[in-house]
Amino acid sequence: MTLSAKSQDLLDRRAKLLGPNVSTFYDEPIHVVKGEGVWLWDADGRKYLDCYNNVPHVGHCNPRVVEAIHRQASTLNVHTRYLHEGILDYVERLTSTFDDSLSTAIMTCTGSEANDIALRMATAVTGKRGVIATDATYHGNTTAVSQLSRSNVPGTGIGDHVRFVPAPDSYRPLGSEGGMAHAELFAEKLREEIEALEKSEYGFSAFILCPFFLNEAFPDLPQGWLKSAFDAARKAGGLIICDEVQPGFGRLGSHFWGHQKQGVMPDIVTMGKPMANGHPVGAVVTQTDIIAAFRKSFRYFNTFGGNPVSCAAAMAVLDELQDRSLMDNAHTVGAYAKQRLLDLQEKHEQIGDVRGSGLVFGAELVLDRGTKEPATSYANKLVNEMRQRGIILSKLGRHYNMLKIRPPMPFSRENADLLFDHLDEVLASLPMDAPS
Numbered sequence: 001m002t003l004s005a006k007s008q009d010l011l012d013r014r015a016k017l018l019g020p021n022v023s024t025f026y027d028e029p030i031h032v033v034k035g036e037g038v039w040l041w042d043a044d045g046r047k048y049l050d051c052y053n054n055v056p057h058v059g060h061c062n063p064r065v066v067e068a069i070h071r072q073a074s075t076l077n078v079h080t081r082y083l084h085e086g087i088l089d090y091v092e093r094l095t096s097t098f099d100d101s102l103s104t105a106i107m108t109c110t111g112s113e114a115n116d117i118a119l120r121m122a123t124a125v126t127g128k129r130g131v132i133a134t135d136a137t138y139h140g141n142t143t144a145v146s147q148l149s150r151s152n153v154p155g156t157g158i159g160d161h162v163r164f165v166p167a168p169d170s171y172r173p174l175g176s177e178g179g180m181a182h183a184e185l186f187a188e189k190l191r192e193e194i195e196a197l198e199k200s201e202y203g204f205s206a207f208i209l210c211p212f213f214l215n216e217a218f219p220d221l222p223q224g225w226l227k228s229a230f231d232a233a234r235k236a237g238g239l240i241i242c243d244e245v246q247p248g249f250g251r252l253g254s255h256f257w258g259h260q261k262q263g264v265m266p267d268i269v270t271m272g273k274p275m276a277n278g279h280p281v282g283a284v285v286t287q288t289d290i291i292a293a294f295r296k297s298f299r300y301f302n303t304f305g306g307n308p309v310s311c312a313a314a315m316a317v318l319d320e321l322q323d324r325s326l327m328d329n330a331h332t333v334g335a336y337a338k339q340r341l342l343d344l345q346e347k348h349e350q351i352g353d354v355r356g357s358g359l360v361f362g363a364e365l366v367l368d369r370g371t372k373e374p375a376t377s378y379a380n381k382l383v384n385e386m387r388q389r390g391i392i393l394s395k396l397g398r399h400y401n402m403l404k405i406r407p408p409m410p411f412s413r414e415n416a417d418l419l420f421d422h423l424d425e426v427l428a429s430l431p432m433d434a435p436s
Contacts, residue, residue: 006043007031025394026387035060038408038415040392051393051407051419057249057274058320059410065277065316072312079303080107086311093318095285097256099265104291107306108282111245111272112140117284117300118268119144119206122239124297125290128203132193132238135164136216136398139208139243148208161202163193167398170219171353171364172372179222187228194236207233207240211258211266212247212357214406217364217397220355223263230264239290242266245273245282246360249317250327250409253334253358261357276313280304326409330358336413337361337405340420348427350375355402359411362403367432374399378432385430389422 003011007029014022030048034041037059040048050060058065072086080087091105108114123129133139133148140146147158166174166189173182174189190207197204211226212218233240247258248271255261257269267290272282282305294300304310321327338354338361345351345363352366365375365382379401386393394404407415 003028004031004044025392027384028387030387030392038411046390048387048390048392049415049418051391051405051411051415053392053408054246054251054406055273055278056408057251057277058317058324058326059277059408062277062316062320064320065279065313068312068316069279069309072309075308077307077309080306081301084308086308086315087306090306090311090315093315094283098269098285101265101287102269102285104286104288106284106291106294106300106302107310108272108284108302109280109304109310110140110282111243111270112142112145112282113302113305114245114270114272114282114284115139115145115148115208115241115243116142117294118208118241118270118286120298120300121268121284121286121290121294122206122241124293125239126203126205126237128197128205128238129161130163130197130200130202130204131161132163132165132190132197132204132207132233134167134209134213134216136167137210137213138215160200161197163197165189165193167216168213168219168221168225169217169398170221170355180225183221183225183228186225187232190229191232191236194232194238198236204233204236204238206238208243209241210243210246211262211264212252212360214246214360215396217402218355218357218360218362221262223261226262226264230266239267241268241270244269244271246406249274250321250330251359251406253327253331256327275317276310277317279310279313281310281314321409324410327358329411330409333411333413333416334358334361337416337420340416344420344424344427347424350378350427350432356405359409360406362405364397365401365403374401375432376401378430379403382426382430385426386422389426391419391422393419 031043032040033043038050040050095103135150139148147162174185194204242259244257250256252261259266269285275281338356341354341363345354350365351363352369353364365379367373367375376399379395383395396404
């Protein structure tokens with residue numbers, strides 16, 4: 001790998017000005033200078049198909065969102081200790097996408113902040129601190145929520161008030177059985193950790209999860225798979241927090257929110273990244289009694305959360321989703337993309353499994369279909385080769401061998417064809433023992 005002089009200079013400046021270990025994508029990082037729709041351009045004018053970024057949910061530099069930001073920033077931007085219609089109009093519109101019980105919200109700047117607040121809400125309601133998460137997830141990087149991830153363990157370690165249950169894996173299910181038998185085993189593991197917390201000084205306050213388990217390689221789970229686990233948490237008196245940062249806002253094609261696709265009802269829903277198409281916006285949506293308990297127990301104020309410009313940007317995203325029928329597009333294009341992946345699976349032995357819903361889809365790469373041994377190194381080489389071909393995607397999962405394809409919502413069939421034509425060629429030409 002040979003970096004351009006400009007890219008090397010930028011990396012050197014990052015190390016000097018931002019500190020060590022600031023991560024970048026790909027062995028040869030991309031110096032991006034422009035975005036439009038589902039496309040990015042680098043400093044040399046090369047065009048890339050963005051099959052990864054969910055932050056520009058309705059497309060890079062979406063004109064409607066840009067205009068809403070400009071219009072509001074040209075008029076007024078203050079914090080929420082002044083009265084303003086923007087935050088109220090947005091929360092009304094946002095909560096209308098949920099069940100009637102989820103009718104109140106706190107606006108934040110990030111999903112990390114939202115999850116941090118959700119944990120405090122659970123403590124306010126239950127009087128306890130113990131929290132359970134799945135063991136291959138990520139929920140943010142505040143002091144509290146960074147402890148919920150085993151893949152990004154903070155330097156201070158994970159507190160004893162945090163316990164983990166095995167993330168579901170439809171390709172390698174607990175007890176070797178899939179479907180609802182797998183669901184019951186998952187619920188039993190949750191009950192065991194609840195019991196352990198209840199015997200400790202912390203008690204059980206909350207179970208937090210992504211309802212589509214997206215960072216955990218989005219296993220193929222039938223509707224209702226989570227019901228037994230939710231019943232176990234509620235029976236023990238804990239709150240259920242659904243982190244919808246990735247599956248929310250229509251991305252799954254069939255439902256606006258991941259928990260709706262599962263047919264379950266959380267007590268708290270958190271969100272962030274795609275809410276305002278790149279403008280820093282997050283939120284916690286919950287029930288009136290829960291938010292009242294939180295407001296009574298914690299004095300909380302966020303200077304920038306819910307400011308008029310952020311709310312204008314977020315409202316424009318909802319307008320775009322509705323007016324351009326982007327959830328329907330996710331459903332149609334996602335189904336087409338998944339079928340193209342299944343066709344590639346018939347041609348290429350490296351593809352062990354194909355999964356996805358809407359505009360989240362991917363293939364699990366294996367060294368051997370019989371043993372299901374993860375092809376972790378190969379997946380990394382493939383992702384980097386696709387980058388060299390102008391296709392941006394990534395990998396995730398416990399073994400980092402699952403291709404993560406999560407493009408902006410305007411992604412089309414034509415875009416999918418370009419992606420899979422290149423993927424077909426790379427799978428055919430990249431040997432399993434290719435050098436790193």
